Amino acid sequence: MNADLLASESLRLLGDDPAGWVPPTDGADHDVAVVGAGQSGLTIAYALRRAGITRVTVLDAADDEQHVGSWAAKARMLRLRTDKNLVGPELGNPALGFRAWLEARDGAQAWTAIDRAATADWIAYLRWFRRQVRVPVRHGVRVLSIEPDSSGRLRLRLDGVDTVEVARKVILANGVEGTGGPRIPAEVAGLSSAVFAHTGHHVDFAALHGRTVAVLGSAASAFDAAATALEAGAAEVHLFSRRADLAIVRPGGKPPALALFDTFHLLPAAERWRRRFAFTASTPLDSVLRATAHPNFRIHLAAPWQRTAETGGQVEVTAADGTHTYDFVIAGTGYQHDPATRPELAGIASKIALWRDVYEPPAESRSEYLGAFPYLGPGYQLTARDPDDGWLSQIHVFNAGASQSFGLPVGDVPSLRSGVTRLVDAVTRDFVLADPPRPTPPAPPSRDEYAHAVWTPHAEPVATGEAA
Known part of the structure; x- marks a missing residue:
């Protein structure tokens, strides 16, 4: 079976997307705005739809819809740096995975022959994945600024459409530049x-x-x-x-258990800092x-x-x-993640809690670089320096700016398996708490369908006299 048919059949068996359950909000154009249409943005938008969160817009600055993130423009390696067996955008549906796509195109031997995906193949796969999950993307749209309105919703000033749109939540899925830019x-x-x-x-x-x-x-x-x-x-x-x-990473080494990454955000701040400070690229x-x-x-x-x-x-x-x-x-000096250096966050950066605001490391492990990362909550949400700025928690960071809080390059393939699920669970929880789903009121009582089957006791004559 070719890859398109295999993916289509798997989605049919999965069933229709759930109906949208988040009630419309006056003054909000979108429940969620996803910034970035690379592998993370596409996966997140698809997962939100499967969770019944349907008023979602995906914004991407690239004009060309053939671009999927920055892979074609900036990825200069010949092969990915991650093992082929890691779960990626498919999120548990193997028919949407890289292996299914590659074997359908080149045969099972093509999978056996590699330990990591060729970059050109990964780009082709992501284009195919985007077609299968049918996530609409608005190309050529860049977010110029994000700020709260009087109700704590988020106003996005957009370049490319020259307008302001309002979202209840924003997810920054904009890759390696994350909350900053080149270092x-x-x-x-x-x-x-x-x-x-x-x-x-x-x-x-x-x-x-x-x-x-x-x-x-x-x-x-x-x-x-x-x-x-x-x-x-x-x-x-x-x-x-x-x-x-x-x-140098040489073949044959044993990678860290994924459970270490899945639980990194649960570690005390001091331990997360220690591990990140000791990290060597x-x-x-x-x-x-x-x-x-x-x-x-x-x-x-x-x-x-x-x-x-x-x-x-x-x-x-x-x-x-x-x-x-x-x-x-x-x-080739990597990226920094200070929100003050990111144009769309510059206007609110002074309100965002950074690691240096939350944790004071020992003198021997101080780092201006690590201290400038945003300090995130367990659902990838920004945290505020001042409790009055609680609206900041409606901005979720699923990009490299989350690395200090979550311990691995967020947005890379290894982060998708559990990270997208954790993110979507957090978004779902917030919407439920803000707008508890209202059950459909029952129809007026009627016995038309079952009245004939209702049992009722019949009065029986009471026996008199002595027993025989």
Whole structure:
């Protein structure tokens, strides 16, 4: 059976979507606005519909409906970094899963032959998944600001449709940029776009043909950018790591039990901070080998950058191992998640509780980076610095900004299995408590259908005299 028929049959057997049960609210255009139509946004919208929450709008800034999140635009790895066996957007329906799609297209041997999905295949699968679950997406719509109205609902000012819409809840499912944006170290912050880009930016790799390139950082995105530049014909690529050795994930290692991630948010704040502070970003072996296969690639170990200077269209880099000159610099330095740096949250950022507002770590584990993450409740909801701003709990963060509170990159494949269910359960609970479902009043009493079957005792004559 082909993938479309298999998915269609599984959805038929699942039954019709439940009827919407959340009562309409005066002044609200939507019960839920989902921001982002990547793998998380699509999965969340589908799960909400299956929970009977139907007044949902999905907003995506990308004009092209062929884009599913940032995979096609910014994912430069050849294969996903997660194991093929992890549950993804299918949420328990195997007919909607990557394996069913791949085997229907290429045969069972295609699944056996891989340990991780090819990125191109994952993009194709997500496009197919979107068609199967039929989640409408409004493309070319960017949220410019979110603010409360007088009733605690959320006003969204939208670019692309030039209007304001009101939602009772907002779910931020906008990927790796989450509640912040690219993390730009001070050493490169003064460089112009003519000689500098972050891996989260669009990079014209074709323009790097024949040029010398420096990559700052040694995690997976840095190696993937270095390899992409080399494959585009860069003359030389030098990657700089502050570490004395690389942290490489080699095949055969045993991944952590998923239960550790499922329960991370239940740990005390001190323990969550300790684990996140000790976390070290690593790189899959195949990403390292992809870059080191090129003879014009060099790795600088124990070489943090001290400063850069842009002169004559080039960048002079002063690092711990000396001074070097390059034509272009790429920062593979990850993302920060301070809501004040996110345009749609900037106007309310001062009201959002951050980790630094809630927890004071020991001196030896202080971190401005970790402290700027939003401090989330168990349903991925924002929390407020002031109890009077309780409306903030109507904004749920299902993106990388939730990582400090939930312990893994929220929005990545491993987070979907239990995370989407937990999120939708929280949204459902909130709507039930706010508007308890009203049962349909019973019809007026009538015995038309069963009057003939009602038993009634008949009066019997009372026996008199002595017993025989």
